[in-house]
Structure formats: structure tokens, C-alpha cells
Amino acid sequence: MRAMVYRGPYKIRVEEKDIPAIEHPNDAIVRVTLAAICGSDLHLYHGLMPDTRIGHTFGHEFIGAIHEVGSSVQNLKVGDRVMVPFNIFCGSCWFCRRGLFGNCNNTNANNYAVGAYYGYSHTAGGYDGAQAEYVRVPFADVGPSLIPDWMSDEDAVTLTDACPTGYFGAQCADIVEGDVVIVFGAGPVGLYAAKSAWLMGAGRVIVIDHLDYRLEKAREFAHAETYNFTEYGDIVLEMKKATDFFGADAAIDAVGCEADGSFFQHVTASKLKLQGGGSPVALNWAIDTVRKGGTISVMGGYGPLFSNVKTGDLMNKGITLHTNQTPVKRQWPRLFDHVRNGYLKPSEIVTHRFPLEHINEGYHVFSSKLDGCIKPLVVPTAA
Amino acid sequence: MTVTGPYTAQRPPITESAEQLRERIPGWGADLDPINRPSATRLQWQENTGAHWEFPEQQVERWPRERSVEHRMLPPVFGTAQPPRWLSGAIRKYSYATYSEGRAVRWLLFTLADRVDAVENHLVSFLRLRPDNPITETGVLSEFTHHGLRSRFGQRRADPKHQWLDPVIVAGPWVAAAGVATSGVRKLVGAVRH
Known part of the structure; x- marks a missing residue:
């Protein structure tokens, strides 16, 4: 698959990588259909986050379709359109059960203090992210939700973080x-x-x-x-x-x-x-x-x-x-109401769409605040 | 806002009434009652998280996974991207195994390992015949296609004052390394001639 990879501060490129594999029975593999570059990705891009390894794929704001599910996944099936919160969380630890989905204790081996997030260095758990064609999504029965029929892709992707x-x-x-x-x-x-x-x-x-x-x-x-x-x-x-x-x-x-x-x-x-x-x-x-x-x-x-x-x-x-890091899924029911009744239209701030192959330009434009850039999206090759 | 006088028990008034705000702003006050705010009570029991386990199954550990010494155990699920390797990996594994998250040295070692990692991978990129290309990888060509000059100049932006440092950060280590290498070669040639 094609994936963005970090090559050092201010440098990224697109490379061939293996499609991620199921590593836990509750994993899913998601084919990414739309991703975004977040302002916090720029901290990684600028080399400010410790333990950001060369070869890491960024990207924690994304939607996609289920490509494969692990043996214990009950709530999703291949082909489902899903939006995935940037938090990776188990749903069962002391913190998750109390709604602190951004502070899960069962998903970040590298740090106790930090929750786990997609594509956000090993400080945030060492999971490759979604500025790629496919991404591994742990705890598929806990994090992702089906995208409502009435919701646009651009609204959905901005609702992931x-x-x-x-x-x-x-x-x-x-x-x-x-x-x-x-x-x-x-x-x-x-x-x-x-x-x-x-x-x-x-x-x-x-x-x-x-x-x-x-x-x-x-x-x-x-x-x-x-x-x-x-x-x-x-x-x-x-x-x-x-x-x-x-x-x-x-x-x-x-x-x-x-x-x-x-x-x-x-x-x-x-x-x-x-x-x-x-x-x-x-x-x-x-x-x-x-x-x-x-x-x-x-x-x-x-x-x-x-x-x-x-x-x-x-x-x-x-x-x-x-x-705190936002417990995204806890916000969704109320935010969905606000989007549906017209109080909030999240996609109104989207300004740019970059093909994955040109993501290096997307990062530079966003980082340097060129061309009136506020929110850039990334369209994977296979989308 | 006009000055309203001495400090009293009253706060300065807001110029718009609730009715005016409700009329002007779609959804004004929809979440005024904290009961409508999902995280108003920060710690709140979540019954239906989707988890159908008391404790998750353990993911297979395919290599000795580095972990924080502040964790009693390896968490049941962990990332498997970019396993530590080479010198940078040794620095990272040492730091993870030795220091708590409260120690500055832990994080500074990670930062050092990041720079070592960059050098290691740049060298390997030459061996793999796909050397790093600072022109394409920095995306700097988008300066010409996305109004680089117009976006920066004639604006009241604060960042042009320091953006000139960005190329120095990207190219500086390479220029310094080339300088050291050139100097070394010259000294070597000089020593051989004499």
C-alpha cells in the first residue's frame, strides 16, 4: 500500500508499505477513504515530539471502510463505512469505564501518562497512522462508529478529532x-x-x-x-x-x-x-x-x-x-445532534484536499500557512 | 466596551441579551444546561463502551516490546510500528528500561535517539538507492503553486520573523556534516602528502 512516512524534521515522503495485519482478535483493518492533517501533526512534522521514528506514518483523523476484522469483532463487518476517534482505547479499564477515553491504560506501552493515538509517535503508543491506504484499528468494537447515512464524509472526518x-x-x-x-x-x-x-x-x-x-x-x-x-x-x-x-x-x-x-x-x-x-x-x-x-x-x-x-x-x-485529550466518542451523540439540526457544520472550515501522493505539499502549505489554509484533507490513492 | 465606573459587586454588563444572541447565533444556549454537555461530569460511568471483556486478550509480543517502567505490565494491546533497531534503538530501549516518565533525561535521550535515527536512515537511503530529497520531501515547491510570497508578505503575520530558520534546521546538519567531512579529507590528504 502507499503510505506517508516521516523522514526527519520537515521531511516526509510516500512509500510502499505492507498492508497492516490483524494483531489482536479485536483488531480491524480499515481502508482509508479520507484523512486529514491535524495541527498537532505539525508538532511531529517539526520534530518536536520525542520518539518520533523515521518511517512512522502520521494521521489520526480519518474515515474509511472495514477491510478485514479480527476473530472477536462483533459490531462491524467488512464493507462498513466507519469514522474512527483519534483515541485508541479498550473500553474496559478504570479510566475508559469512567469516560476518560483519551487516557486508556491498556493501549500505550510506551507511556503511562499519555493515551494512545493513531500515527502520533511512540510517545503515543507506536501505532502507524492513517495518512495511508490502510490502517490497523485496535478495539474495533469500542472505537469506530458507523457513519450515519445523512452525514457527509468531510463532516465525518472532522468529527474524528x-x-x-x-x-x-x-x-x-x-x-x-x-x-x-x-x-x-x-x-x-x-x-x-x-x-x-x-x-x-x-x-x-x-x-x-x-x-x-x-x-x-x-x-x-x-x-x-x-x-x-x-x-x-x-x-x-x-x-x-x-x-x-x-x-x-x-x-x-x-x-x-x-x-x-x-x-x-x-x-x-x-x-x-x-x-x-x-x-x-x-x-x-x-x-x-x-x-x-x-x-x-x-x-x-x-x-x-x-x-x-x-x-x-x-x-x-x-x-x-x-x-485533557478529548474523549471523542463521548462527544459524538450530542455533536451529531448539533450537526443534524444545523447548529454546526464542521466541514465549513475545510480549505484544501491533497492526494496522498502530494502530501508533502499539504504539510508544507499547512505548516507555512500558505494559500489561506485552515484544514487540509488527504485523499488516499485507493479511495 | 465603555468603562462603567468603580469596582463594585457587579461585573461589566454584556451588551447583547440572551434573546438577541439566540436570534443572531444558531444554537445559542443549546448546551447551556450542563446536563446536555457530554463531559460536564468528567468522570462518569460508561456502561456501553462496546467492550465485551473484563480485561482484553493479550496481543502476541513478537519481540521484546519496549515499555515504560511506570507500567506494571505490558498492556494487552500495543503498537508494532518501527521496532527499535541500530544505535537509535539501543538508546531508546535503554531509556525506556531505565527512567520513569518524570525524568528529563528519559525524554532528552529520546530526542537524541530521534536525531541518530535520522542520520542512520539517511545513510541507509543512499545504500537503497533512494536517497532523501530535501526538495521534494519538504514540499517546498508548493511555495510556487500555493502563493508562497503573497501568503507571507503584506500580511500582519508573526511567523515570517522566524520562518527563515526552517531551511537552516533542515539543511544545517547536512552542511555541517559536509564541512566536517571536507575538512577531514583535506587533513588526510595533507598528512599523506607530507
């Missing part, structure tokens, strides 16, 4: 009616988080980024007020002014470890790799802009090591920090 993560991010902000919510980052997760904040009754939603085309999408898609932080000498002070010096009730970090806004933080973290956790600019701005006693929701991905986070003001302001 980015959209539920934005929606979960808004939930982690503990929004009550009339709250002022600041979302850092107008990428896919930030856009979905901003849109979801309204569903939860926010009174104002403000989105901050440095890319005008994404801020335009935030106004159009998420009905948000927008600020380009490069226009202001001090975006924290600007947010204080914008909230009558009260601060926001909640802030959502939808940026993560490659945040811009501070040349020093970005270069030391993302380029020189001296901050193993990544650039904490968005998180620090969240700490600075939220009101005392407010809530910060962290959906941006960070590395496993340290970063220069303003923990002093986090404590001084009595801020509640909520974060």
Missing part, C-alpha cells in the same frame, strides 16, 4: 450564561471551540490570532470578535481594555506548543527545542487575560517536558485549569 476537541475545549471552560470567553488560536480547534462556546451560552466570544484570513473565518464561521495580536503592542492589556478591566471569565488555549507572539519563546521552543514542552505563549496569555477565579481550558498540544509557564499568576489569580 478537531471538532470534538473544540467542543470539549468549550466544555472544559465551564461556561455559564453571559460569560466572556477568549479563544487563543483561530485554527480548526479554536474555530470549533469558539462556535461551541456560543452553544454553551457565552455572552461574548473573542478570538485572537495573527493570521487575518483565519480571523476572517472566525468572524464568519464562529460569529466571534477578533483581534490580530500583531496589531497591538500588548494583547494582554488590550484584552483588559476590551473587558472593562475585568478580564475574561474563561480562556481557551487552542494553540499549543508552537505558539507565536514571542520570538524568544517560539525560537527557543519550536526551533532550538530548548523548551521540551513547547512555546507557552498562548497559555501565558490565557493566564494573563482571564479574570481572577476564572477558568482556562487547554486544548493545545504540548510536549512532555518543561516550559516557561507563569505558574505564579496561575496560582495568584486562583485560576482553574481544565485540560
Whole structure:
């Protein structure tokens, strides 16, 4: 089969690989029909995630058709169209039984702290991902769901990670009616988080980024007020002014470890790799802009090591920090309702489709923010 | 927003009412009641996960699978992509077997192994007659097909200030290696001549 493979920081190519095999009785092999590149894939692409091995295939947002099932699979059969959450989870451990599907204890041999995800390095379990023609899907009776007939492929693929993560991010902000919510980052997760904040009754939603085309999408898609932080000498002070010096009730970090806004933080973290956790600019701005006693929701991905986070003001302001890897499947029933009744159209943020053979260009365009790119999809050769 | 005066027990008002917001924004407040939020209660018993086992069957371990020392046992299901090999694999296996996830050295060794892995595989790519091609593999040609200049310049973007470092990161190690190799060859030739 054809599959994207990592060749080192900023380098990928498409190679022939063996079609994955059933390795556990509850495995399925899925023929990928549509995949996406996630913002968090860029952390791997830039060489920021430890134990990302040469030859690894990325890709944790995908839909497809069942190609083969293991002997204990009961709920799926060959040919079924499925959407697969990015979490690989057993459904039976202490954590899964309590709804923490992103924190399964039975699927990541490499780390206790990290859940298992498709195509996200050995730090996330060492499973090859779905930017390929086929992918191994463990616990086929637990993770995948049939794609409803009424749902488009583009909606379905964005519902495997980015959209539920934005929606979960808004939930982690503990929004009550009339709250002022600041979302850092107008990428896919930030856009979905901003849109979801309204569903939860926010009174104002403000989105901050440095890319005008994404801020335009935030106004159009998420009905948000927008600020380009490069226009202001001090975006924290600007947010204080914008909230009558009260601060926001909640802030959502939808940026993560490659945040811009501070040349020093970005270069030391993302380029020189001296901050193993990544650039904490968005998180620090969240700490600075939220009101005392407010809530910060962290959906941006960070590395496993340290970063220069303003923990002093986090404590001084009595801020509640909520974060986790999204338990995607737990979000689906409610999100499906929202898509079906027209409150949310996840595919509206899709901007590009790249054939698998040109995925190197897809990564460069997405990484360098060229051509108005917000959400690129990947179409496998055999799809 | 206008300044509303001294700090009192009232918070600054929101300019739009719930009715106005509901009219302007499709679905406003649909999940206002936390009961409608799937993860409002973060830990919530899940009866129907699809799991029809109390504990999953054990996947066959085809080679000594590296695992975190913070796991009491090898989990029943694990990834089998890119087994550790060569020097990079030895570094990784040592780090997994030795350090907990709380130790910085564990992660720094992985980062070192990643760079060693890259060098090993680049060298092998020459032997396999499919050498790495930084032009095609970086996708940099899309600069010409996806408005590289127009996307960057004349915009109020923060990233052009540091994007010039990207080619240095990609090419820098190769340039340095070529420099070291050239210097070594020159010294060797000089030593032979004298």
C-alpha cells in the first residue's frame, strides 16, 4: 500500500508499505477513504515530539471502510463505512469505564501518562497512522462508529478529532450564561471551540490570532470578535481594555506548543527545542487575560517536558485549569445532534484536499500557512 | 466596551441579551444546561463502551516490546510500528528500561535517539538507492503553486520573523556534516602528502 512516512524534521515522503495485519482478535483493518492533517501533526512534522521514528506514518483523523476484522469483532463487518476517534482505547479499564477515553491504560506501552493515538509517535503508543491506504484499528468494537447515512464524509472526518476537541475545549471552560470567553488560536480547534462556546451560552466570544484570513473565518464561521495580536503592542492589556478591566471569565488555549507572539519563546521552543514542552505563549496569555477565579481550558498540544509557564499568576489569580485529550466518542451523540439540526457544520472550515501522493505539499502549505489554509484533507490513492 | 465606573459587586454588563444572541447565533444556549454537555461530569460511568471483556486478550509480543517502567505490565494491546533497531534503538530501549516518565533525561535521550535515527536512515537511503530529497520531501515547491510570497508578505503575520530558520534546521546538519567531512579529507590528504 502507499503510505506517508516521516523522514526527519520537515521531511516526509510516500512509500510502499505492507498492508497492516490483524494483531489482536479485536483488531480491524480499515481502508482509508479520507484523512486529514491535524495541527498537532505539525508538532511531529517539526520534530518536536520525542520518539518520533523515521518511517512512522502520521494521521489520526480519518474515515474509511472495514477491510478485514479480527476473530472477536462483533459490531462491524467488512464493507462498513466507519469514522474512527483519534483515541485508541479498550473500553474496559478504570479510566475508559469512567469516560476518560483519551487516557486508556491498556493501549500505550510506551507511556503511562499519555493515551494512545493513531500515527502520533511512540510517545503515543507506536501505532502507524492513517495518512495511508490502510490502517490497523485496535478495539474495533469500542472505537469506530458507523457513519450515519445523512452525514457527509468531510463532516465525518472532522468529527474524528478537531471538532470534538473544540467542543470539549468549550466544555472544559465551564461556561455559564453571559460569560466572556477568549479563544487563543483561530485554527480548526479554536474555530470549533469558539462556535461551541456560543452553544454553551457565552455572552461574548473573542478570538485572537495573527493570521487575518483565519480571523476572517472566525468572524464568519464562529460569529466571534477578533483581534490580530500583531496589531497591538500588548494583547494582554488590550484584552483588559476590551473587558472593562475585568478580564475574561474563561480562556481557551487552542494553540499549543508552537505558539507565536514571542520570538524568544517560539525560537527557543519550536526551533532550538530548548523548551521540551513547547512555546507557552498562548497559555501565558490565557493566564494573563482571564479574570481572577476564572477558568482556562487547554486544548493545545504540548510536549512532555518543561516550559516557561507563569505558574505564579496561575496560582495568584486562583485560576482553574481544565485540560485533557478529548474523549471523542463521548462527544459524538450530542455533536451529531448539533450537526443534524444545523447548529454546526464542521466541514465549513475545510480549505484544501491533497492526494496522498502530494502530501508533502499539504504539510508544507499547512505548516507555512500558505494559500489561506485552515484544514487540509488527504485523499488516499485507493479511495 | 465603555468603562462603567468603580469596582463594585457587579461585573461589566454584556451588551447583547440572551434573546438577541439566540436570534443572531444558531444554537445559542443549546448546551447551556450542563446536563446536555457530554463531559460536564468528567468522570462518569460508561456502561456501553462496546467492550465485551473484563480485561482484553493479550496481543502476541513478537519481540521484546519496549515499555515504560511506570507500567506494571505490558498492556494487552500495543503498537508494532518501527521496532527499535541500530544505535537509535539501543538508546531508546535503554531509556525506556531505565527512567520513569518524570525524568528529563528519559525524554532528552529520546530526542537524541530521534536525531541518530535520522542520520542512520539517511545513510541507509543512499545504500537503497533512494536517497532523501530535501526538495521534494519538504514540499517546498508548493511555495510556487500555493502563493508562497503573497501568503507571507503584506500580511500582519508573526511567523515570517522566524520562518527563515526552517531551511537552516533542515539543511544545517547536512552542511555541517559536509564541512566536517571536507575538512577531514583535506587533513588526510595533507598528512599523506607530507
